[in-house]
Amino acid sequence: MLIDTGSSLTLINSYLLSQLDPCIKKYLRSPPANIHLQLADRSPLHISYTLNVPTSTGNVTHQFTVYVVPRLWRSCIIGNNFIKQKNLQIDGGNQHAYYKRSTHQEINRPKSRRIIKNKNKKVYLLCVAEKITIPPYHARYIAVKPTVPFRSITNNEYEEYELKPFIRKNKDYQVIPQIANGILSPAKNLCIQAANLSKATITILAGQKLAIMSRMNIKQLNAINHLTKANVKQAPDTRDDNVMDLSNTDLSNDQKTQLQQLVKPYPDVFTNKSGRTSKLKHQINIKEGTQPINAPPYRCAPNRRKIIQDNINEMLKEEIITPSNSPWASPVVLAPKKDESLRFCIDYRKLNAVTIRDAYPIPRIDDTLDALEEAKFISTIDLRSGYWQCPFTLTVDACVYGLGAVLAQEYNGEKFIIAYASRTLPSVERNYSSTEREALAIVWATKHFHPYFERMEIFIRTDCQAFQ
Structure with missing residues (x-):
């Protein structure tokens, strides 16, 4: 969630909408026709619905109208309308928000209080x-x-x-x-x-x-x-990680109860927290004469670096990993999941190339299916963790001798330069037409700055009339 005093309205995206209780979602309404949203660069934002939702801060709950923007980059943005109407106070030093309740009006005007009473x-x-x-x-x-x-x-x-x-x-x-x-x-x-x-x-x-x-x-x-x-300290998380959410299943109430009773004796297995096995110890056998492989980290966007660092901090906290001075090193990669989130992985291809592989017979799939012939329920094991944001503007230009590009971000109408890049054209590329050189500048610049805006929406500016 983001509290943004520069946002006129309070917004949520489609993912957060999907997580709301059906009791709340049934009040979805079409947005007013006279409301139009724009980003700082005046690009439009599409509003799908409006919804009245309960919002809680500091044990205080208010009903408030939010606007659903499907492709919003944050799950929720608390806008200036909520801040002003609810008198929300923001303590930046302590990273804390609370409601301020003014009482001087009631003390100074007892007659008004009696009317309200x-x-x-x-x-x-x-x-x-x-x-x-x-x-x-x-x-x-x-x-x-x-x-x-x-x-x-x-x-x-x-x-x-x-x-x-x-x-x-x-x-x-x-x-x-x-x-x-x-x-x-x-x-x-x-x-x-x-x-x-x-x-x-x-x-x-x-x-x-x-x-x-x-x-x-x-x-x-x-x-x-x-x-x-x-009380500016955040309340501890008291959620029970061992209670299974069976609300989206086709099981009967009796079956749900039986399943809960089945997993209840094994809270260390059926949990959202990462575990550790004591049944075996993994060992990697390296081919004889192999020198240690120390691969440098891959270049990645700032938002991905933050994801990588958050995963490393979490694994250090849970003692899954420990600091190491080993001469062996492999780079981190983030692989996309089906739900569009990113999975923390390590690129061990160079290590695998010098590893002595284990020989293990792989079961036949038809034998496995035959064994499940009389099964009524089939379950799968899902091991947990088994394996800011302003839009970027890329300005490109091309001439007979070279290409140039400027990567910037715009916020509140002000441009902030991130990086410059340029290169000369070889003799073959100098024979390109002006339109082809402009197209080449776009392709080259997006490849060069790709780590900055990977998996993000960007705006490309060029003075080539053919692309207008």
């Missing part, structure tokens, strides 16, 4: 808008509505409510989900988060009472504002 209710009872089912050990966003309509859905400092679960007097009532406590404001389409921490599937019926919204007083707001400023 009479205008808005202190407590709202929230019930489920439509029937929803929550599988075991899962959390869902649930659309809720008040039993009495909100009198106002205008967000200001007087309309912050504390969310608490609704406690039923009847103890024999069906199992209920756990409601996440927090702070939120009245909204037209309101969603709250609920978790099923039991072993059985929970079905919540439409109209079922779920939570209570209690309007917060001035003392509560002052206390939370003080704690938010003081």
